[in-house]
Amino acid sequence: MVDLPFGIDINNLIDDLRTFSWEASDILLFYSDLLKNSGKDTTIIKNKSHEDPLTLADLKVNELIIKRLNSHYTNIDWKILSEESVKFDSEKSQTNSNWLWVLDPLDGTKDFIQGSGNYAMHLALNYKNKPYLGVVLIPEKNELWISNGKKVWSEKRGGSKKEICLSKCENLQDMTLVTSKNHGNEILEKLIKKINFKNVIVMGSIGCKIASIIRGESDIYISLSLKGKSSPKDWDFAAPAAILKSAGGSITNLENEDLVFNKPNFEQRGIIVASRNKENHANICVQLKKIIEANDFYPFFS
Numbered sequence: 001m002v003d004l005p006f007g008i009d010i011n012n013l014i015d016d017l018r019t020f021s022w023e024a025s026d027i028l029l030f031y032s033d034l035l036k037n038s039g040k041d042t043t044i045i046k047n048k049s050h051e052d053p054l055t056l057a058d059l060k061v062n063e064l065i066i067k068r069l070n071s072h073y074t075n076i077d078w079k080i081l082s083e084e085s086v087k088f089d090s091e092k093s094q095t096n097s098n099w100l101w102v103l104d105p106l107d108g109t110k111d112f113i114q115g116s117g118n119y120a121m122h123l124a125l126n127y128k129n130k131p132y133l134g135v136v137l138i139p140e141k142n143e144l145w146i147s148n149g150k151k152v153w154s155e156k157r158g159g160s161k162k163e164i165c166l167s168k169c170e171n172l173q174d175m176t177l178v179t180s181k182n183h184g185n186e187i188l189e190k191l192i193k194k195i196n197f198k199n200v201i202v203m204g205s206i207g208c209k210i211a212s213i214i215r216g217e218s219d220i221y222i223s224l225s226l227k228g229k230s231s232p233k234d235w236d237f238a239a240p241a242a243i244l245k246s247a248g249g250s251i252t253n254l255e256n257e258d259l260v261f262n263k264p265n266f267e268q269r270g271i272i273v274a275s276r277n278k279e280n281h282a283n284i285c286v287q288l289k290k291i292i293e294a295n296d297f298y299p300f301f302s
Contacts, residue, residue: 002127002149005077005099010133014148017123017135020068022157024061024121025139028106031057032139036115045113053109058084061105061121069101078125083235086266100126100262104235108205111181117141118181120207124238129262134242136207145211145243152214152246164214164247170280172287174198175219178209188224191297195288206232210240213276214247220284223272234266244274250281254289 004010031044044056062084069080078099101123106112108119117140124134136145143162145154154162169175176199177192192200201218203209212218225231237259241251251274252258259268273288275281291297 002132008073008076010148014133014146016068016072017146018144018155020065021121021123021135021137021144023068024064024105025137025142025144025157027060027064028057028112028119028121028139031055031060032112032115032117032119035113053113054084054087055106055109055112057112058106058109062103065103065105065121065123081234081262081266083233086233096262098128100129102126102131102235102238102261104207104239107207107236111204116181116204118204118208120205120211122207122235122239124242126238126261129260130258131238131242131245131261134239134246136211136239136243138205138208138211143211145207145214147242147246150246152243154211154214162215164216168277169219170283172197172220172284172291176201176217178203178212178218178221180204180209180223185224185226185229187226187297188222190295191222191224191288191292194291194295206236207240210244210251210274213249213274214244216276219276221274222288223268223274225269225271231267231269232272233268234261237261237268237272240274244276245278247276248278249274249276250278251275252281252285254285254292256282256285 035044062082066080078101079097080101082103084105104122106119107122112119121137124131126132133149134147142156143154172195175197177197178201181202181204209221213221223232238261241259244251254271273285275284
């Protein structure tokens, strides 16, 4: 077991993260309601880029979490990497700190704008470039997933907790896939069609997808980024990886290797596979790789 930075008690830290998260939930729900009910998108949506939209909610939650961490924990040997901070000053975001907070204040911004409810806040504490503990907040479900490095649980604002459920599926064709609503691509669609999953669920936010796996609603998630196209970043995967691994699941590249964070440009490229049962995960990766190679999908990604 890795020791937290000097002076940090894990139970007190989790209590604070819980408080910070529900504060963030209030902000996200406030702006979500404004978008749904008053249509004031001209003031809430700050950047209408199709690929990478930005809202006032992103900025407000980003400001809140960074302020809370900095004010509650002074002179602690850790740093903060945030998606929004990278957008505005990427040079200052490079860090070699052993302990690094990785924040996505609003994962699934497109779904947030569209009003689907499939959006989340991600916050992870990485140690030596791997997630140690994590929080995934899903405001529309009144659901907070917390991993303390040993176990994971989901709780409502009132404190009631939810049990997790591990999958026993071994074959891809018996699995339910959860896949992206707004970030699909032609190669991934061909792969999904070729595998012929038992069922396919479509939703936004990687945090929401991983939570659906832990709940038992789905079995597998596949991210496939194409050469020359955008790819997921550290803040998309750090917190979801923390909660999934603590739940007994696994999230790796196609070679069954753990994700490594803090690489150049914070990119998580290639094919990433998340499943609910780490005992069967290597076999899942082998099945996927055989299908990809047999159908000549592999050269299309990097």
